[in-house]
Amino acid sequence: MSRHVPSEERVTDLVYDAAAAPSMHNAQPWRFRYFQGSSTFHVCADLERAIPHSDPDDRALHLGCGGALLNLRVAVVHEGWYPVTRLLPDPADPALLATVQLTGLGGGESDLGVLYPAIHQRHSSRFPFEETEIPQAVRKALSDAARREGVELTWPASWHLREVLELLAEAEARNLTDRGADQDLAEWTRLDAPSVNMAADGVPGYAFGPRKRGGKAPMRDFAGPRQAAGRGAAEFERTPQLALLSTTHDRPEDWLRAGQAMERVLLLATIEGLSSSFATQALEWTDLRWPLRDPLSGTGCTQVVLRLGYGPKGPSTPRRPVPDVLDIQP
Known part of the structure; x- marks a missing residue:
């Protein structure tokens, strides 16, 4: 060096x-x-x-x-x-x-x-994860990593987890029938890109993961109403492990700090053998984003929702x- x-x-x-x-x-x-x-x-x-x-x-x-x-x-x-x-x-x-x-x-x-x-x-993994619980020591290390960037990482559980999952399911249902959201997916997904060398951006079809046949993991369906050739379906985890990244304020500076914390957490999670994906649908709807905040204090602005767990590594994307x-x- x-x-x-x-x-x-x-x-x-x-x-x-x-x-x-x-x-x-x-x-x-x-x-x-x-x-x-x-x-x-x-x-x-x-x-x-x-x-x-x-x-x-x-x-x-x-x-x-x-x-x-x-x-x-x-x-x-x-x-x-x-x-x-x-x-x-x-x-x-x-x-x-x-x-x-x-x-x-x-x-x-x-x-x-x-x-x-x-x-x-x-790489984001949109495949089913195991039901194996992430150890408390690893959870703490990930929370500490976020805190190094001035951001709080919390792990919703019990009724709060159920509420977060309901908000994410509501957002996904809205997105599937929202014309603007569908146009976004049409612009930024690549159904005809069989390999990483076929496009320079967007989400290629090989990275969509299977359609969710069952389970409670909050998965975005990047195909929307379109058909992705060869794409199957699978059972996802019954008890997904989610982490919320939150900031005190909601300004561009806070968003940049949250983005740095997000990546710091994801890199450490990768080193710890975890796979990850995003569950941010509810953050795209103003009325659904607010209820994601800390239920005890009623404060904080949720910026990112991560799904973490043990499972297949995701493929590289362009x-x-x-x-x-x-x-x-x-």
């Missing part, structure tokens, strides 16, 4: 790692600029990849970019630098979401490097070529 000024090849590698983050419908709504003179990355929103119907406030866009930002920080530490990170540094440019300057190692970021092996191992998302400046 070298602390010298990174070469263009190394900068490209760092962005390749950053862009492995998840995003809503795999839209990959990010762009990166690297300024060689100051050794600084600009992480920017690619607003042409917004999903205005399902994400009218660009909240999910910020979450995805926050995940890419966390990956960038992990990769920078892995390479031997320290990432000095600022969120929303220019109020006059809301598309500039963060800056990351590479300096010598320091601060409290050195622990991020251990997450690096998981960046390209983490990524845009790095030259399409990176601009290197002197």
